Amino acid sequence: MNIELKCFATLGRFAPENADAYELPDETTVADVLTALGIPEEEVKIIFINGVKKELHAPLADGDRLGLFPAVGGG
Amino acid sequence: MKILRINTRTKEYSFQEPGEYAGMGGRALTSRLIKNEVPATCDPLSGENKIVAAGGVLTGTAAANSGRLSVGGKSPLTGTIKESNTGGSFAQKLAKLGILALVLEDQPEDDSWVNIHITKDGVTIEDAGDMVGLGTYDSMDKVRARYGEKACGMIVGPAGEKLRRAASIQFSDPEGRPARAAGRGGLGAVMGSKRIKAVVLDDKGCGMVQSADKDAFRAANKRWVEILKGHPVTSEGLPGFGTAILVNIINEAGALPTKNFRHGRFEHAADISGETIAETIKQRGGKTKHGCHPGCVIQCSQEYVDAAGKYLTSGFEYETVWGFGANTLIKDIDTIATLDRICDDMGLDTIDMGGALGVAMEGGAIQWGDGDTCMDLLRKAASDDELAAAIADGTAAVGKKLGVTRVPVVKGQSLPAYDPRAVKGVGVTYATTTMGADHTAGYAVCQNILKVGGDVNPLDKMGQVEISKNLQVATAALDAAGLCIFVAFAVLDAEDGVSTIADMVAAHIGQPFTVDDVVKLGTSVLEDEIDFNTAAGFTKEDDQLPSFFSEETLDPHGVTWDFSVEELQAAKVK
Numbered sequence: 001m002n003i004e005l006k007c008f009a010t011l012g013r014f015a016p017e018n019a020d021a022y023e024l025p026d027e028t029t030v031a032d033v034l035t036a037l038g039i040p041e042e043e044v045k046i047i048f049i050n051g052v053k054k055e056l057h058a059p060l061a062d063g064d065r066l067g068l069f070p071a072v073g074g075g
Numbered sequence: 076m077k078i079l080r081i082n083t084r085t086k087e088y089s090f091q092e093p094g095e096y097a098g099m100g101g102r103a104l105t106s107r108l109i110k111n112e113v114p115a116t117c118d119p120l121s122g123e124n125k126i127v128a129a130g131g132v133l134t135g136t137a138a139a140n141s142g143r144l145s146v147g148g149k150s151p152l153t154g155t156i157k158e159s160n161t162g163g164s165f166a167q168k169l170a171k172l173g174i175l176a177l178v179l180e181d182q183p184e185d186d187s188w189v190n191i192h193i194t195k196d197g198v199t200i201e202d203a204g205d206m207v208g209l210g211t212y213d214s215m216d217k218v219r220a221r222y223g224e225k226a227c228g229m230i231v232g233p234a235g236e237k238l239r240r241a242a243s244i245q246f247s248d249p250e251g252r253p254a255r256a257a258g259r260g261g262l263g264a265v266m267g268s269k270r271i272k273a274v275v276l277d278d279k280g281c282g283m284v285q286s287a288d289k290d291a292f293r294a295a296n297k298r299w300v301e302i303l304k305g306h307p308v309t310s311e312g313l314p315g316f317g318t319a320i321l322v323n324i325i326n327e328a329g330a331l332p333t334k335n336f337r338h339g340r341f342e343h344a345a346d347i348s349g350e351t352i353a354e355t356i357k358q359r360g361g362k363t364k365h366g367c368h369p370g371c372v373i374q375c376s377q378e379y380v381d382a383a384g385k386y387l388t389s390g391f392e393y394e395t396v397w398g399f400g401a402n403t404l405i406k407d408i409d410t411i412a413t414l415d416r417i418c419d420d421m422g423l424d425t426i427d428m429g430g431a432l433g434v435a436m437e438g439g440a441i442q443w444g445d446g447d448t449c450m451d452l453l454r455k456a457a458s459d460d461e462l463a464a465a466i467a468d469g470t471a472a473v474g475k476k477l478g479v480t481r482v483p484v485v486k487g488q489s490l491p492a493y494d495p496r497a498v499k500g501v502g503v504t505y506a507t508t509t510m511g512a513d514h515t516a517g518y519a520v521c522q523n524i525l526k527v528g529g530d531v532n533p534l535d536k537m538g539q540v541e542i543s544k545n546l547q548v549a550t551a552a553l554d555a556a557g558l559c560i561f562v563a564f565a566v567l568d569a570e571d572g573v574s575t576i577a578d579m580v581a582a583h584i585g586q587p588f589t590v591d592d593v594v595k596l597g598t599s600v601l602e603d604e605i606d607f608n609t610a611a612g613f614t615k616e617d618d619q620l621p622s623f624f625s626e627e628t629l630d631p632h633g634v635t636w637d638f639s640v641e642e643l644q645a646a647k648v649k
Contacts, residue, residue, distance in 0.1 A: 008323045009316055009350060045307075046526055051329040051339075051631055053524075053532070067327040073308035073525050073564040074318030074349070074375065074393050075492070075514055 001026060001062035005033070010070045014039045024060065031056045033066065045071040076175035079198070081191060083269040084122065084181040086200045093175050098584060101131035102158040102554035103596060104176055105147025106603045109156055115610035119151035119261075120238055120268040122182040128169065128229065128274075129177070131557015135170025135284030136292070138579050139300050140559040142167045142368030144246070149611075150260035151240045152427070152469050153486040153511040156607040159262050160515065160554055162367025162376075162390070163246030163255035164227040164276075171281040182269045188236075191274045192222055195281050203272035208233060208457075210420035211245040211253035214273060219251060222275050228253060229274040232422025233457035235263030239467035241427040242267065245419055248367055248376075254389035255367050258424035259513060260488065261469070287585025295578035302572055303372050306565035308527065313375040313561060314364045318393040319349035321492075321520075326401075328524050328533065329631045330497035333401045334443065335433035336483045336490070339497050339629045341401035347408055352379070352391070355408060360384045373561055379412050388416040394514070397492035398429015403436060403444065410446035417453045423467060428453060430470035430489030435462065438477030481623050486511035486613070495620055496629040496636050498523045498533045503543035503638065507618045507646040509604035515560055517546035517646075521567060528567030534634050536642075544646045549573075552597035556580065601648045615644050 005022040007015040014037045016022060024033065030047055034040075034056075047054045048067035060066065077090040096104050105127040117123035126148045133141040144166035150157035169177060172195060188203040206217045211232045218228045228247045235242035242263030245253040257263075286292035303309045312320050322344055325331045329339035345351065353363050361380035366373075367390060381387045391412055399405055399414040418425045432449050435441045440462055441448050455463035465476040470489035474482030483490040488511030495502025500519025508516035519542050523533035531538045553560055556576060566572030573590050581588035624636035 006323075006327070008327075009312060009320055012350060046324065046524075048324075048327045051327060052534075053328075053526075053530070067324075069324050069327075070312065071307035071525075071527075072312045072316075072320045072324055073521070073527060073561070074313060074321040075518060075520060 003060055003063070004065040006065070006067045008067065008069050009072055011039060011043065011068050028060050029057050030054065030060065030066065033060070039068070043070055044068050076173055078176045078178060079174050079193070080178045080180060081198070081200070082181050083179055083271060084183050086189070088198045088200070096175065100134065100175070100555055101129055101143070101145040101557050102147070102160070102551060103600045104129045105145045105158055106156060106600055106607070108176065108178065109147045109149065110603045110607045113149050115607050116612065117149060119149040119154070119265060124149050124265055126179040126262065126265055126269070127176055128165070129175065130166035130170045131555060132580055133583060134166045134557035136286055136583060137283065137370065138296050139303055139370055139372045140562055141557045142370055143554070143557050143559050144257070145554055146244060146257040146262055148262050148265045150262065150511070151264045152261035153488050154611060155486055155509060155511060155613065156604045157260035157262060157510065158554060159257035159259045161246050161255050161257040162559070163248050164368055165229055165246045166557060167368060168227050168276040168278040170284050171278040172276065177274065179266070179269050179271060186270065188270045188272045190272055192277070193275070194277045194279065206272050208236065211422055212420050215247055215251055215253050218273060218275055223277060225277065225279070227276045230422070231263045231266045231272060232420060234422045234467050235267035237457040238264040238267050239423070239456055239464070240264055240472065241424045241431070241467055241469035243422050243424050245422055248389060249369055252389055254419050256390070256419065256424070258426065260510070263422045286583040288582040291582035292579060295575055295582050298571070298575050299579060300372060302565050302569045302575060303562060306568060308564040309373045309561060313373050316349035316353050317363070317377050317391065318375050319352050319391070319396045321393045322348040322396060323350065324524060325493060328497060329629070330494045330524070330533065331397065331401050332490070332492060332494045334404055335402060335437045335481060336494060339494055339631060343406035344401065346406045347396050347400040347411060351408060352396070356380065365389060371559065373559065375561060381409065388412050388419065391415050394492045395425040395429070398426055399432070399449070402429050402433040403449065405444050405446045405449070407446060410450070414446070414449060414453060417450060421453060421456045423453065423456060426491050427469045427489040428466065430483055431466040431473045434470055434473045434479050434482055435466060435477065437481055438473070438479040440477055482621060484512060485620060486617055488512045493520055494629055496624055496634045497632055499536055500531065500533065500539040500542050502620060502636060503539050503643060503646050504547065506620050506638070506643050507543065508547060509601065509608055516550055517543045518550070518560065518563065519543050519546055521564070527564050534632055536638065540642060540646045544648070547601060547646070548594060548597035548648065550597070551600035552593045555596055555600060598648050605647060605649050615640055618643050
């Protein structure tokens with residue numbers, strides 16, 4: 001399956017080249033993506049799947065939009 | 076510390092003992108004084124209104140991030156009480172001069188403009204001369220030439236001179252640039268109605284404000300700095316990317332108001348993101364980190380430079396980037412930065428200008444995404460151009476002029492950069508704060524989106540009223556202390572965050588001050604403000620969002636605004 005992967009702010013350095021159509025085996029979780037990209041779990045504070053906040057072990061489906069953020073704030 | 080009162084009609088001034096205001100600071104002082112002394116039903120642009128400027132209880136000490144200024148008055152934009160909060164050097168210099176609060180009263184009968192110059196030797200009120208009509212950047216050049224290189228200014232631009240109801244008061248930063256704004260609520264028009272072009276401070280020969288228990292204060296401040304430097308938001312995110320780091324996450328959450336609050340995502344969000352801004356600044360040789368006042372350890376500001384590497388603007392905030400970006404469909408970051416510069420120079424609130432331009436586009440007066448026309452209209456804010464004048468009077472005024480019904484305001488003040496349907500907690504704050512739509516008054520984006528201080532579903536009503544209420548109380552206390560509200564990101568996640576603030580205040584004033592006292596302080600501020608607004612005629616029916624938020628669903632989540640009048644009242648302390 002393919003997902004649209006977005007690594008923001010300080011996580012930008014982990015973004016793969018094919019992030020817009022990032023290929024994954026079936027039954028993959030967010031945690032598996034972090035492992036595959038070498039992103040330390042403690043650097044990821046907020047996870048969005050299709051615009052909804054999710055946890056580390058949330059499963060991914062074909063066509064999902066996954067957004068990974070470190071701790072951010074502002075306003 | 077004394078209260079300096081200046082009568083702008085007679086040009087007389089007096090230093091008074093603080094009396095009932097002793098020990099108060101910031102928003103607690105400005106709101107109490109306005110409630111006590113300004114008739115709630117008065118015309119905000121009449122001599123009955125006052126401007127009060129006060130640093131917080133901790134301002135002028137070495138406490139990190141304690142240099143914020145509260146500016147109070149009755150707002151000509153909303154008709155409510157107003158506390159507009161700003162950075163810059165003014166608050167700390169005011170405190171070092173021994174001034175607890177500066178109060179500008181009455182108004183002159185003629186059209187002669189003055190500057191007020193305050194030093195440790197006294198107060199001089201003199202003709203503003205050739206500064207009248209100038210933008211705030213040129214005005215600051217004149218201020219430095221006239222009063223010395225280190226002079227610090229509180230200035231109105233051409234918009235404030237013309238009493239435009241969304242006019243800001245601009246304040247100079249440590250580099251002397253008027254890039255910091257008491258933006259919200261049109262207090263620039265109130266200062267203009269008193270014919271004051273600039274209040275200039277020079278604290279030469281004045282020392283830091285001394286604390287009652289110096290050792291205890293030093294120890295508490297040491298822990299305070301550790302808390303701020305130990306949290307990733309205040310030590311990495313904000314200094315690295317500025318507040319516009321929020322563009323991507325609010326867009327991802329489907330809550331970035333786009334095309335006048337029609338959509339929750341902007342297809343060009345990446346082009347206006349904090350990441351892009353930081354990258355652009357680095358490539359051009361600007362500065363990605365900058366403090367709005369000495370003693371700031373967060374450094375969320377920046378010096379944005381143009382393609383030639385020349386300084387363009389500073390204090391270029393998320394709300395500004397959103398207002399001139401996603402909300403109007405302008406995607407060129409240099410255009411957005413130029414609009415920010417024009418607002419600072421003309422003395423206009425960037426949030427209300429973003430809202431006003433969006434409504435002007437909604438009404439067909441400007442094409443969506445037409446940045447050049449936006450720049451032209453903002454530059455004409457003080458001219459006779461009717462559309463430009465309506466824009467400078469704010470979002471609600473443009474809606475009225477063009478007959479637009481999708482007007483994103485509460486109590487006449489433009490909604491900021493989070494769609495309330497998809498960040499329901501901050502929607503509760505927009506509706507119920509004493510200020511008119513204001514995100515800073517109770518920043519529930521923390522728990523709704525950022526997982527700071529808790530974690531709730533932003534699309535659901537559950538828990539939102541309580542979160543907003545607690546944040547409104549806490550924020551009022553921070554504003555009274557003179558602390559930057561961005562400390563909250565670290566405070567909400569540190570077990571001893573609030574108690575460390577209480578410890579600093581206790582050591583500074585030399586009296587017990589506990590976490591309970593912090594809550595009591597915040598609550599009392601809100602009670603004063605609600606009393607004023609009630610006396611001004613506001614009711615629970617005014618604590619509502621515009622009806623289109625309940626009638627139109629927001630993509631991508633398909634959500635609407637669904638709080639009843641009674642549910643929202645529970646977010647208020649009285």
